[in-house]
Amino acid sequence: MVIVKGGVTAAKGFEAASAGAGIKYQGRTDMALIYSKKPCRTAGTFTTNVVKAAPVKWDRSVVESGVKSQAVIINSGIANACTGEEGYGYCKETAAAAEKALGVEAEGVLVGSTGVIGMQLPIDKLKNGIREMAENKNASLENGTSAAKAIMTTDTFHKEIAVSIQVGDKTVTIGGMAKGSGMIHPNMCTMLSFITTDAVISKKALQKVLSEDIEDTYNMISVDGDTSTNDTVLLLANGMAENEKIKYKTKEYEKFAEALHLVNEYLAKKIAGDGEGATALFEVKVIGASTKRQAKILAKSIVCSNLTKTAIAGHDANWGRILCAMGYSGAQFDPEKVDLSFESKAGKIQIIENGRAVNYSEEKATEILSQPEVAAIADIKEGTESATAWGCDLTHGYIDINADYRS
Template sequence: MKVIDGGITAAQGFEAASTAAGIKYQGRTDMAMVYSKVPCVSAGTFTTNVVKAACVQWDMKIVKSDKPVQAVVINSGIANACTGQEGFNACEATARGVQEVLGVPYDTVAVASTGVIGMQLPVDKLVAGVKAMAPKLDGSVNAGTEASKAIMTTDTVNKEIAVSFEIDGVEVKLGGMSKGSGMIHPNMCTMLAFLGTDLDIEKELLQEAVSDVVADSFNMITVDGDTSTNDTLICMANGLAGNKKITSKDESYEAFKEALSYVCTSLAKTMAADGEGASKLFEATIVNAKSKEDAKTLARAIVGSNLSKAAIFGCDANFGRFLCAMGYSGADFDQNDVELFFKSTNGELKVFDKGTPIVFDEEEALKIMKADAVTVFVDMHEGDAEATAWGCDLTYDYVKINADYRS
């Protein structure tokens, strides 16, 4: 497997376009379209929030059916959540607009929205945006990059990645883009993500691979403890690579899953590092835990703690905050087995050793924690399971951004 240029348009047959539709933002692109030249099998994961946006419900119905997916239309600025029947009407109008200009059945068109909850979408602008994007659809790297920029809200950087890998001597490509900066917390985390591959694979196996990978990537990031109404990940596979169709969990399936894991983990880490107001990536790695579930629980508790996040922001090696978060996480462990370290590109420092604090050099700790990415590394000494979670520090700017989000 190797990382290649581009994102959502990297795989054969995928095109993208973007436009400034004026949904909410002015002076910037705010709509994107992803299109496959041939119908795709699809898989998806969606928010576990009981309050689901109209677009989430629309997409869940399509992905869970036997229908293919051939296009996705995304808008930023307004979330189309808590919008009643009018919200569903907006989804259908958008999809029918795609049917009119591209000739694909409207019920093979997924839609996604991100932005303010409780506002109605201007349907006329949505449909006009679709019509403006259709003639601009392009398979270039730039078209994919511009699409990834159009779906941003409070994100400060666009998020895209692509890889290539071989299956039985055939080159296969997988590319993706995502957005997410605030209201991010597992299950699924607040985000939109769209993946396109030219792999030929059965729908059921695609869904299983996506669900497994999301559990260890997007579901292991947190910014602020809020799970969104709009979380959506859709993976489309159009089969144009020409590989022998994957119909079982063989070596080809594992090769695809490895590539999928790399793409999703990379996008997830970029989202965590770009958390609203964040100044650094905050990572927690748990090793030698009793079980995988315990390891996940402990790692997520550490990066999800506001006190831990504040300590990371202040470059304060106050290890008690991280141990405290572990203690209330719900995982059962003996603190007298635990070793805790701080790690970064600037060094590594043990600060807690099996129930006993270690006298450490505060200047060395400060140097380590001033890096752009800081890891709290914990050895549980109770088993062989491990997990990593990602978050960000908690800064003054987080409050500023969210205090006036609607304006």
Template sequence: MKKIKGGVTAPQGFSAMGLNAGIKKDKKDMAMIYSVVPCTAAGTFTTNQVKAAPVKWDQKMIYENEFSQAVVCNSGVANACTGEEGMKYCEEMAQETAAMLGIDKESVLVASTGVIGAQLPMDKIVNGIGMLVPTLDASLDGGHLAAEAIMTTDTVPKEVAVELMIGGKKVTIGGMCKGSGMIHPNMCTMLGFITTDVNISKDLLYEALSNDIKDTFNMISVDGDTSTNDTVLLLANGLAENKKITEKNKDYYKFVEALHEVTVTLSKKIAGDGEGATALLEVKMINCESKEQAVTLAKSVVTSSLVKAAIYGHDANWGRILCAMGYSTAKFNPDSVDIYFESKVGKLKIVENGRATDYSEKMATKILSEPEVTTIADVKMGDCEATAWGCDLTHEYVSINADYRS
């Protein structure tokens, strides 16, 4: 397996485009992904009880239909808390896209991101669909433009692609996502679109995605807010022509490994681009008694406002880490925990058996001044581990969200 350039158009048979349809003043705000053949599809969605209309539409389409073939997405308006009118607009988006592409309405998935509570400007949406379809581009540029068009407060587009051999055939997986704020474990306002030319059954595609999400997108947090619109869609068109994966064999696990590389890369891109963030914070819990314990501890630390603020200040305030572990509800012995800080400039043990080591504050500050910082807690209770990703908490985060609608 190797990483290659590109995103959702890297696999065979997929094209995409992103452009400005007038929902936003001067930024791209609509995107489309299309496969030349119908795709097996899987999706995972927000756990928030308040689910946006596109989430409900996609759940119905994926669960009740065998194939999907296109995704249309708008940025700027979330189509959340919009009642029956919002659902009608989802259907209208799908119908308009299907008519222009010559495919079934039920094979079109929709996604929206942006301000909650506002109705979609359907005149602009319909016009945007009319501009997207004839400009769909199978090159890497098409995928990149689509990645730009789904951004809200993101500062950079987020893409990744990998290729590998399965059954003697070259298989590619590509992805793009958006997310910067309202990000919290349990599907994070994030949208993720993953495409692949692998030939795989719907059941195994869904199992691969749903199992992987637990260790990737569900392990990131920017601000503790779980969105109404969180969606990850995975489309597989089979054009790699490998022998269809219908059982959990060697080919299946190779696909699972490659999918994980895509999702963990996208997850880290979201966490590192948190609103106002200056650093990606990685939290590793090692030698835990169970996976559940490790996940609980890692999430508690990565979501701690005090830990996040300390990372912003490049302050090795390890007491905040131990404190966050302590209120996590996971049982452990604080007097046995070792804590380390690590970045590309080095690794430093700052706590041993629950007490501070004679570490260098200067070296700690140097480590914490890097754009990617890792904190490691060794719980010494077993051999299970978990990793969570987040970011520092800055003044800029408040500024961005204080006037988000204006």
């Protein structure tokens, strides 16, 4: 497996474009297009929030129908959530406009929206953006990057990655882009992720590989505990690598799954580390668990604790907050067996052993916790299972951003 340059245009046959349609933002791009020269098998995972945005309902219907797709249209600034029949109608109009501009089947057009909830899309501006992108799309890595930038809202940087693997004598590439900074607590992930591949792969294998992998990637991140109305991950495969078809649970499937995991984990960690107002990526590893589920519950509880996140923001080794978060997680463990350490590029330091503080240097702990990437490792000494969750520190910046988000 090799990391290669680019994002959604790295795989064969995929093109991208962006446009500044003025949907909400001014002076920047706010629409993106992903286009495939050949129709794609699709897979998707979506928010578990009962309040689902119109694009989520639309995309889920497209994915479940089995119809092939050639285009994804995404806008930022307005989420098209809580917009009723009118909002869902705009999904239909978007698909129809894409059909006209790109020559693709409207029933297979996928859509994505992110931004303010409750506002209706300015559909005429959106249609103008589609026409502009249809004229400017190409397969360059630069266009892939511009698409990744166009879908940002409060993100401070764009997020993209691509990897290649060998399947038989063919090179298969997977590329992806994502956005997410606030309202991040996926359960399926406002986060959006779009992944392209030129692999020949069965529809069953494509959906299985995505559904299984999000449990250890996007569903293990949290910024603020809010599960969005728009959380969506879409995976498109156009088959242009011309490899032998990848089927579920084969050796080739496992190889593809490993590559997809790298893409998803990279994007998930970038989302977590770019949390609104954040200054650090906070990684939590729970080891020595008796079951994977126990480890996941404990890790997620720690990474979601506001008191723990503020301690990380203050570079304070307040380990009691971590043990407390483990205690109310719902997972059973013996607190008098827990070892806890902090780690970063500044070093590693053990804070507690068997549930009690050890003699450690507060100055060294502060140095370790002052780095842009910080990890907490909790060993509960019950077994061999482990899990990792990712989040960020909680700062005044989060309030500053969200107190006036609509304006």
